[in-house]
Amino acid sequence: MTSRLLFAVVVCLTSVWSQAEPISYSRDIQPILTAKCVACHACYDAPCQLNLGSDEGILRGASKVPVYDGARTKAQPTTRLFLDAHGEAAWRRKGFASVLDSQDDQAALMARMIELGRSNPPEPNAKLPADLDLSISRENQCPLPGEFDEYAKKFAHAGMPFAVTGLSDDEYATVQGWLEQGAPVDSSELKPNAAEQKQIADWEALLNARGAREVLVGRWLYEHLFLAHLYFEGGERGHFFQMVRSRTPSGQPIDPIATRRPNDDPGNDFYYRLWPIQGVIVHKTHITYPLSAKKLARVKSLFYADNWTTDQVPGYGLQRRANPFETFAAIPAQARYQFMLDNAEYFVRTFIRGPVCRGQIATDVIRDNFWALFQAPERDLYITDADYRAEATPLLSMPGQLDEIGDLLGLWHSYRNKRNEYEDLRRDAYSDAPAPSWSTLWAGNDNALLSIFRQFDSASVRKGLIGEIPQTIWLMDYPLLERTYYQLVVNFDVFGNVSHQAQTRLYFDLIRNGAELNFLRLMPPESRQGYLDDWYQNSGKLKMWLDYTEADMDKPTGFIWTSGDPKRAFAEALIERYADINARPDPINRCSGAHCYRNGLSPLLRSSEQALSRLTKRPAAGLKVIRQLPEATMLRIELPDGKREVYSVLRNRAHSNVAFMAGESLRYQPGLDTLTVYPGVLSSYPNFMFNLRGEEVPEFVAAMEQARDQAAFDKIVERWGIRRSHPDFWRYFNDLSAYIGETEPIEAGVLDMNRYQNL
Template identity: 65%
Template sequence: MKKWCFAVLGLVLSHCVSANQSSYSQDIQPIFTQKCVACHACYDSPCQLNLGSAEGLTRGAHKLPIYNGRRTTAQATTRLFVDARNSEEWREKGFFDVLAAGQAQASLLAAMLELGRQQSFAPNSRLPADLQIGIARKDQCPLPGEFASFAQKNPHSGMPYGVTGLTDAEYASIKQWLQTGATVDWQPWSANNLEQQQIEQWEAFLNAPGARENLVSRWLYEHLFIAHINFEHGHEQHFFRIVRSYTPTGKKVKEIATRRPNDDPGVKMYYRFVPVTDVIVHKTHITYAMSVDKLEHVKALFLGGDWRADKVPDYGAFSRSNPFATFALIPAQARYQFMLDDAEYFLRTFIRGPVCRGQIATDVIRDNFWVFFQDPQHDIYLTDQAFQGKATPLLEMPGQFDQISNLLGLWGSYKEKRNAYEKLRIKRYSKAERPDWSHIWSGNEQALLSVFRQYDSATVRKGLIGDVPQTMWLMDYPILERTYYQLVVNFDVYGNVAHQAQTRLYFDLIRNGSEVNFLRLMPHNARQKILNDWYQKSGRIKLWLDYTDIDNDTKSALGVPKKNSIRVFAERALQRFDAVNARPDPINRCRSAHCYREGLSTEAAAVEHSLARLSSRPAAGFQVINYLPEASMLRIELSNGEREVYSLLRNRAHSNVAFMAGESLRYQPGLDTLTIYPEVLSSYPNFIFNILAADVPRFVAALEQVKDETDFRKVVEEWGIRRTHPQFWRYFHDLSEHIREREPLEAGVLDMNRYENL
């Protein structure tokens, strides 16, 4: 009996000791997810320290930033999970350890957290004016031996940086974990049975033998390599990537690391699915749904015809530059329809982007616009083989060669080809039937899209959101495919200045092409006036210098009047396409006394009716716009304990968006407006206001009365959630929870690198 009691006591004591030890998977990673991943994820993670996974933590940090618009040579790739397999390989690439396992005193991670605790901030106060925040801040990335000097010079640079820090319990857990060896007990999840069955079916399809099958699989891979794929009836938090592997189905995946997805793999390879095992962050979470039915649809779409292929093209630079020629054997109708089926996904890939800092693309677009698509039956590239044959050689894209000395020569040659294509297109379409409403595709809820830009990031959503924008796009297959290849497949975030400049310059031509396509829908005698409004002042020089003339002769059959053409078009489109408009918007386009969505409680309806007063008013008469950031979030607390979240987006106006530099010179601040919508419409919230529903009328009135920064500061003091708020993280992560409640598959940790110090 006595031996049994001692044995039980020993087990209890052993359990207590182990219970006091922190577990990485159960205790540490959740802290990183809650307090660190909002900054330390993706390519713009400070010092390349990615804390969304065990692999990122053990990889460590690096002094060299990934974003560098001035480098003259391409940088070596350092993609987590791809470019190295273990810590030793990462050390060879210049990454340094931040853990110093078992040596808490030498741990850079511990030192950074301790520094953060030494310099606390007054609750909900503004940060010191000399403390740089935002993505323009230069990372210093001290080595362990450099930390003492760094801390002395930068006393407020501890972690978490410039925000409410860890609780005592969180800090104690991390410190204890480091002291006891920093063991990483991370076990990645695996596919469940339903997911595995579908994975095997898709892999069998993608790896089927035959030149025709190989060509289709290559095209599909290049269009889905960036996707976070979820399977029908699978776990809602399980996502997968398609990769090229050395190994076939049934063996462990060994991903082939090439700089681009359309680079030569160099070996016999297989398309495989691997789990996305790091923390899901919203900015890179571009979802794509797969199912048994979709697989059958894809088979019928691509392999149902009688087209043939004798061989698969090579992977050279010229193949990369012109996917229209590379994949010419695959019917263009199938390629375009595949992209239309999931149009929101494809726009997200290059508008929201995989690179986490998208100004290389976003400074060439307006702050808000609507996107429509040309119906496949009226896309002459698809329906006229003779035109397709003439057009295809002209659709080559730059960026494959990055010699700085020949930048202007390369750019000039591609611009000439593009403009030759535009002239060819105008000539051919002038002989086609006049465009009517049937020329606008309306096949599903992804047919109508809204884009909102927030300086160096942007958001795409299904449906037509906001007041009628200044510009609209009509994308046909050549435009959609070129945009995707130029900004996603062929874009190298590690590339040099020549590569980045060519990408930016060509996207300017793509935007112009989308606008000119849309102009065909307008009255022929109104097009030049509309175009001049889009390209004011210096934009007129760009119209003359880089773009082709538009077709002012061929008439439209839409019946839109010459006066207020775009607004009338928008109003008629909203009526005609009501069945596929995923997001009716009575808040920003209120045409009655009831400026709120249907089905709301009396209290919630009153909130939206009050908030509607903020939308569509120019800043010249609404001064608060001058002080609001790009994307503010309004968290409204209802009396029943529920809450709603609204995005308050600032739409900056410009005389034109046709140049790489000098955006501030083209800015028209008096024409800025606000869009408000009941969703989180940004991966990068700039600020949060928390307001009781009963206080919303007073909040709106306070914004209307703002005349200067002092007035605005009073609004922030009463309702603002600053970075130093004691409950900052609760409010910040509640935005992600709001997404999860409404669209579970789309939820992910939001980014706070752009959260402002108001």
């Protein structure tokens, strides 16, 4: 039987079956969309804003207007799913077009897009046509039904799924059968179980308690948890919740108030509610935060143990947004900072993985890999010295509240000058404080040591000290951590105009500089200028003169090192001293002996990690193939017992400095690039994947070491690579998400393939 005839039989049987039992959206269609569409169509960066992770998303349809637009001169209306409109009619009024309705005797847009993809399949596991633009910055091609014929002629290879192996015969027949039935969409609402309902009631009671100080604490907690995917101790797997402001109190259906920012005025009568998150969980927006009875007791202890009082609650408005240190001054600073430290990974994730960090201009303010440490509250003068706190607070206002383009430079200079005045104040105040020592560093739990990796236009955060000792280390105190969170998360408007986005990015540059200067004070005075010159080479020196204040070059440190490289000596001592709270020991990248692998592995995996560690030992000058590698490559290693291990191979690009928004390529130092290899999926956006058997790992590593040009790398890809056109692409790609579900179930979510490259 020919394949064409076989397919006809499948379609026929599907048609007969569908007449007996209608195809269900929730049972039959959403799983297909989750497996092969959500990887591109989710969140703000979904092409055409078509979000296929929920019934509400598919009914909303598509829009020609992109969310991410760094050049728009006016802020655009918000189009957040589940918040800014409800129901098809409301979304049509906002300019969204249906992808499910047939029009003028033409099939639905979704049906035609899928058919276009099916009629022009890619050659199995071959490179896609070079003229097919796969970049996330490609033109937003969103044809309306009447424009489809012209679109199909112009973009014959741009059917759905886009530039990737398509649907199977069964999947295709099911989706087309559903569309022919009129595409009925049934809703499957997530509801909390009994254990979750009890804890929801307890948390909502705390958040909505009356009294001036209780209202102020509730407001602060909401502004710090609104982005979280909250989950409960004893809760059901896959159940997550978000904190919203609702017009209705506990016990009634939630009616969310859709303000542009979480610290905009919600009106007079509102209540904080915990709302089940609907739809498919995607990894890039899945920033988790745990709730439990123990956490509730911790919050009460932190915020209400001290006998502090207030008789009024500040209003909402520009100044309240610009300076949360003033807005929440009545709440003890110790409580605010400690709450953030307890789950520091969550807060750093919000501004490293959140909406602001999408695209090169958003992320090139940070280096490709660095570690973050935190100042102990008892050594933070903003916490311990009321006079210093009163003097510093007015200087901690942040820009971005006004978005006039004509006065962008004037707005920026005023906030930059305030920040530099604060840095001068801080430098002088700490000159009279005890010299930095180990007691300067907070070491309360495993959130104390974080690793950040940038992958060109995205970034990720993990607990623990991963990778080789980095070029820079951040030391964040409370004013830095809180300002970063408010500037990049609470106050950032992804729908804002170019002025707002530029101010946000420019201020983040100052924050990075402040964190680096804080760390510099741990180093011996005679070494500081050398490190500073290394961090700000070439044009970086101009930026230091233009925008930064003077670093503290004289204050003694309590750290005494005999090594010629005090930073390395400090880092090595940090790893040893805090081994008990280092969540991810790393013998692969920091192998100091003959055993470059983790403990407890099988002989095959030990030899695999031993081989992989060789890729981390040299910069690009010795490992030529690094120039062909993208930022985030996944290695899937198959084992004889049917299991597999996944490793991330991250390319760390070296820069002379990261002090400017434009011209990044001019600051590359490719001869100094390095690789970090570590178990697990360390990026929401895999750029490529290799699949190999465990016994092939030494051969794979040797081939990588010997490759000197593109032709040699192409041979590696041909043998082990999983291209977008691979017949089993989706099985391998979705297995990465499955691996996260097995190894870190709370963090599991569908990965994004918008950055998967055409190698």
